[in-house]
Amino acid sequence: MGNSTHTALDATALRAEFPLLATPRPDGGAVHYLDSAATSQKPQRVLDAMDAYYRETNANVHRGVYEMAAEATERFEAGRDAVARLVNHPREATVFTKNATEAINLVAWAWGVRELREGDEIVVSMMEHHSNTVPWQIVAGITGATVRFCPVTPGGEIDMDALRGMVGGRTRMVAVVHVSNTLGTINPVEEIVAMAHEAGALTMVDATQSVPHMPVDATAIGSDFLAFTGHKMCGPTGIGVLAAAPGRLEAMEPFLGGGEMISDVTTEGSTWNDIPWKFEAGTPPIAEAVGLGEAVRFMEEIGPERIRAHEKVVAQSMLDALDEVPGLTIYGPRDVERRGASFSFSLDGVHPHDIGQFLDSKGVCVRAGHHCTKPLLRSMGVQSTARASAYLYTTDDDVIALRDALVECREWFGAA
């Protein structure tokens, strides 16, 4: 496996590195895992790295003077170096959290609760995941600020004209998703960040569905905050990342208090540790950081550009395959240059839950529901959709299995 951007990645060969995908189902068939937008599968080397940490050098970080503790700290901080490198961001402004949701909540509480006032506005898009909506609603409830939702066009893109009309003098925060987990839309985050900054507002980019799938340069995007999670990018659950613009974290008060995040504690009060540790109270997810670091090295060896190139091909195959299914409606953009490989769809006369259940019987794993984007689904006038989402290990076989199962599903439920 080279790292040339000129040769396509070999998804079939890569599958062999993922134990779950390489193991056949009880009936001998392959697992067609099409729910990577929910969580990705994990390559053996990530599991090995975490296992080795526990077996060889399990100790708490930033504390002990003994060698094992120093080694644990080194492996943990190497995980930070890896994620910072992947998104081209300074390591000291790269904070580990529990997940992307906690990263956004960190900003909502440490910045929003202290800085927002009545009359201030937070602008979010209608296609945000609940994780980039609900924290702002909570903070608005406390501070008297208002959350405004920018509509999405019928084609599934942020209505940029509407956004320009909304972002103004009252706007303090613009929070947008880089790639929609429901529609697959790739949003013009650089343009949105520039628009917000011109109005004097801060920005939060939810990069949960972009970092695993394409090159993401946090410095080039230029947002004040950018959040993503480990478990959707071949890493473990329990670890997320907040990348903050230089100066932001220094100016903020802590989110959670406790061990590790302090410089000094007296009976009169406390002072804070340097960044990023100021925002990492308590024992951090050490094995998870080690695993995530290994996941990043895995991605780097393949190359984010090649992952993106592969997913464009898969996205086109998915579009073509889904178009062959009678009665199927795809939501979101159809141009693979403007979308990732996550597809929400509905099938005439068959409820998404039933689609999910039927497809499971064919070894095809898809998500059914609102995908934590209820405002978006309401605005589209649908209650729930089925969603098939691909990743670097998705093959044509998976796409064909999806298409065939959907055709059969429709017949089975008598909708044909």
Add this chain to the structure above:
Amino acid sequence: MVRGGLMGGLDDLYQQLILDHYRNRRGRGRIDGASASVHEHNPVCGDECYLDILVVDGRIADIRADGDGCSISQAAASMLTEVAKDKELGEALDLVEHFRLVMHGDAEPDEDILGDAVALEGVAKYPVRVKCALLSWLALRDCIADYRETTAMGG
């Protein structure tokens, strides 16, 4: 191992009677001048159920269910409207409780009590689908409680 899901078990879950109720819903709609109404939803999938009852002399003279949902939730609602109609309120509550226990695997289904809803027995094996089946049935329980509360207060 959950891997492979319900291989070969689809027919077990989706019995013909369920698909029949799904395709040809009984008791669908709303009741003008209902004695009690509730609106329930399943936050996991967004499925919704509106349930109306008309109570005459302590009996469910009419019952209708409306809303959107999967085949299991829609068939369960359809079956409920058939089996609960003309029942006394106490009987209807016993019926709901029996169905709830069956769905949680805590009782053997009694066809004499459940009617067509006995076909939903297989749902008990799929924990994520149990909520689908129970949505309208628990709505009836809440509806009866609301009715009793209102009549107790209002006389």
